[in-house]
Amino acid sequence: MKPDRRPLRSFRCLLLLPLLACVAPALAFCADIEKPDIFADLLLNTQTAGRVGVISSDLGSAGRFSTVSLDGLPFSTLTGVHSDAVGRFHDGRVYIVNRLNRDNIQVLQPSLAFLTVLEFSVGAGSNPHDIAIASSAKAYVSLYERNYLLVVNPTVGAIIGSISLAAYADADGIPEASALYIDGGSLYVALQRLDRNDPSGKLPPNSPSILLEIDTATDTIVAAHTFPDSRNPFGRFRPVNLGGVPHIAIACPNRLGFISALDGGVQAFNLVTRSFRPGLLYGEVAAGGDILDVVFLDQNRAYASVLDAAFNKTLQRFDPITGQRTAVLAFFPADSGFISGLELSPDGSRLFTGNVDLNAPGISVYDTRRGDVPITAAPISVGLRPIDLFSLE
Numbered sequence: 001m002k003p004d005r006r007p008l009r010s011f012r013c014l015l016l017l018p019l020l021a022c023v024a025p026a027l028a029f030c031a032d033i034e035k036p037d038i039f040a041d042l043l044l045n046t047q048t049a050g051r052v053g054v055i056s057s058d059l060g061s062a063g064r065f066s067t068v069s070l071d072g073l074p075f076s077t078l079t080g081v082h083s084d085a086v087g088r089f090h091d092g093r094v095y096i097v098n099r100l101n102r103d104n105i106q107v108l109q110p111s112l113a114f115l116t117v118l119e120f121s122v123g124a125g126s127n128p129h130d131i132a133i134a135s136s137a138k139a140y141v142s143l144y145e146r147n148y149l150l151v152v153n154p155t156v157g158a159i160i161g162s163i164s165l166a167a168y169a170d171a172d173g174i175p176e177a178s179a180l181y182i183d184g185g186s187l188y189v190a191l192q193r194l195d196r197n198d199p200s201g202k203l204p205p206n207s208p209s210i211l212l213e214i215d216t217a218t219d220t221i222v223a224a225h226t227f228p229d230s231r232n233p234f235g236r237f238r239p240v241n242l243g244g245v246p247h248i249a250i251a252c253p254n255r256l257g258f259i260s261a262l263d264g265g266v267q268a269f270n271l272v273t274r275s276f277r278p279g280l281l282y283g284e285v286a287a288g289g290d291i292l293d294v295v296f297l298d299q300n301r302a303y304a305s306v307l308d309a310a311f312n313k314t315l316q317r318f319d320p321i322t323g324q325r326t327a328v329l330a331f332f333p334a335d336s337g338f339i340s341g342l343e344l345s346p347d348g349s350r351l352f353t354g355n356v357d358l359n360a361p362g363i364s365v366y367d368t369r370r371g372d373v374p375i376t377a378a379p380i381s382v383g384l385r386p387i388d389l390f391s392l393e
Helices: 011-027 038-043
Strands: 052-057 063-068 085-090 093-098 104-109 115-121 128-135 138-143 148-153 158-164 177-183 186-191 210-215 220-226 234-242 245-252 265-270 290-298 301-307 313-319 324-332 338-344 350-356 362-367 385-391
Touching: 052 085, 052 338, 052 350, 085 128, 085 385, 093 128, 104 128, 138 177, 138 186, 177 234, 177 245, 234 290, 245 290, 265 290, 290 338, 301 338, 313 338, 324 338, 350 385, 362 385
Parallel strands: 128 177, 338 385
Antiparallel strands: 052 063, 052 385, 085 093, 093 104, 104 115, 128 138, 138 148, 148 158, 177 186, 186 210, 210 220, 234 245, 245 265, 290 301, 301 313, 313 324, 338 350, 350 362
């Protein structure tokens, strides 16, 4: 059978389909919220300290960038982004990765009320998934529909090279490169390796997933580490110190969504030994569902968004050392919204979650220093439905 070359939107958007099927009737009556205030944009929304960036979307054709403060004060902007996008912050600039059907990188300048100062294509139909900035002259972009990694100049928006990933693709020829992380002179690339040829059409991870290590000085691949305890690295890499040693961790839900099974968990990679930590930091058996994203306050307190086989969603707290769940902070039945986006404030005092409630979508904020209590009675409106959160420090 020939590989299926039809482009895929992000796995996150594919995952939303069954959720939207449950909630679509109610969403039809959920009006997209008021236009942003231009005066707030120009006079107030030029700072990043202590804030979290928010990508919100109408889940159709349009998206928006906003910010939220530690106290839950939203700052709208006039900056439009793609309806399927993620954001990253580096060295005073916001980088928006606009995914399939826009296929570009959009750069926002905080000092100019987050206006777009640069936008450049990474190839029509390439479906960019992440960006990692090595310097003002070099960055890397993962492409979900290509068998290579793109090297770009993020200051001028020029493509300056590529790194072949063809040797690490599965049988369909596409490795599904997703999350990126730079540590010192090493770039780490998560390859999901989903099977586009599987008769089920559900994109199962039939081959082991791989963590590639690339030398950023030479752009050569120096190691390929196989994820040992699960597959399908999903979401983004998160830094965490375990026993005083720096690691990066990522949720690996293995089979999820329509093929959900309790067969995945959170895996951690030791940045000193350059090897995976044995076992899972948090397994899906303990979580009761597919773990879609995690953030770490410290080695004893972390948070996860979890989707169970019945498409109920929970926000959970867990202990990475014991692997045990310690609390459920929020619960969404299958027909009443979902969680999309998870981030801690730079000082760790606040946990932000994207809350796609049917009637009042917005950002929920929890005080991590007072037992994870919500700081507002209702989600904070950011204009549209939140789909991604990221720190602005």
